[in-house]
Amino acid sequence: MTARRNFKRQVRARAAKTGESYTSALRHFRPTPSGDVMSEAKNPQSVRLAVAQTLVREDPRDVEALRESGREVRALMREASAQGARLVHFPEGAICFPNKFVMSVDGPDAVGPADWDRCQWPVLQSELAAIAELARELRLWTVIASVHRLTEPNRPHNSLYVISDRGAVVTRYDERLLSKTKISYMYSPGVSPVTFEVDGVRFGCLLGMEIHYPELWAEYEKLDVDCVLFSTSGTPGNTAAQAQGHAAVNSYWVSLSVASQHSATAPSGIVAPNGHWLARCPADGSPSVAVVNLDDSSEAAADAVTYGRPWRREASAGIYTEHQVIDPRSEDRTAAF
Structure with missing residues (x-):
């Protein structure tokens, strides 16, 4: 969390200094695994x-x-x-x-x-x-x-x-x-x-009823996709909320394309990797x-x-294993407070 706050602070500082938008300023930074920042990174795809x-x-x-x-x-x-x-x-x-x-x-x-x-x-x-x-x-x-x-x-x-x-x-x-x-x-x-x-x-790509199968969405995360295109004619349940959830859980964009007949409840739209809608079609059919x-x-x-x-x-990937401990108070599930 500290590294993230520091990174954002540096981006905002550049934006304030140059008059750029946050997005424009962000193009000049790339955080390293240690949390340090390298400037003038190449433009992302x-x-x-x-x-x-x-x-x-x-x-x-x-x-x-x-x-x-x-x-x-x-x-x-x-x-x-x-x-x-x-x-x-x-x-x-x-x-x-x-x-x-x-x-x-x-x-x-x-x-x-x-x-x-x-x-x-x-x-x-x-x-x-x-x-x-x-x-x-x-x-x-x-x-x-x-x-x-x-x-x-x-x-x-x-x-x-x-x-x-x-x-x-x-x-x-x-x-x-x-x-x-x-x-x-x-x-x-x-x-x-x-x-x-x-x-x-x-x-x-996913299709039809596959909004309901999180394992398919996780599979695409492992395949390192940036965006999943999901097409449906209309499925039971809260399709829009599920699309947001899959985007946020897997940190990629989701494009939800639906029949215009269903736009009153779930218009087509694109979800950002943080789960927020970036744009949606009209809900008027x-x-x-x-x-x-x-x-x-x-x-x-x-x-x-x-x-x-x-x-x-x-x-x-198993980073928790080295931190696991053997302790009587850990093994005894009925241990007192």
């Missing part, structure tokens, strides 16, 4: 991120609905680009989130195995291709959710495509911990985490984007990134 909320449509048989979703996504891509975003992140079902009753062979009143022949695959693929082409034109990394078709008779994956600023799919994340309905009737689960980098900032800079020199991130994550790693 930074990227400008846009998180989107879109109207999620649920019938993959409806050609016009698929086309409208594609148009909406591309309009928000242009808006994000106009605001200087380097990467834009969309919710689960951004093109379509197939409804379990619509897809059910036992439907429309009962849930059963999904009939994926009902999906207008050529239309879905053409919309994704148009999105990839616009990503290339705008030089905008785009993370977009979609159903990923597998070889029959295998069920598809529920996936996040990572499209680079050259318009190429560079990786894909497949939802691993699916809901009971998804795993029973609709999708094949994924098998591994996925990371990628944009301008030196490392991202991880409108398709929109919120844009922020992910920069670990910011005051919102400095303490969590500089101190929180390194200390937790050191603490969990």
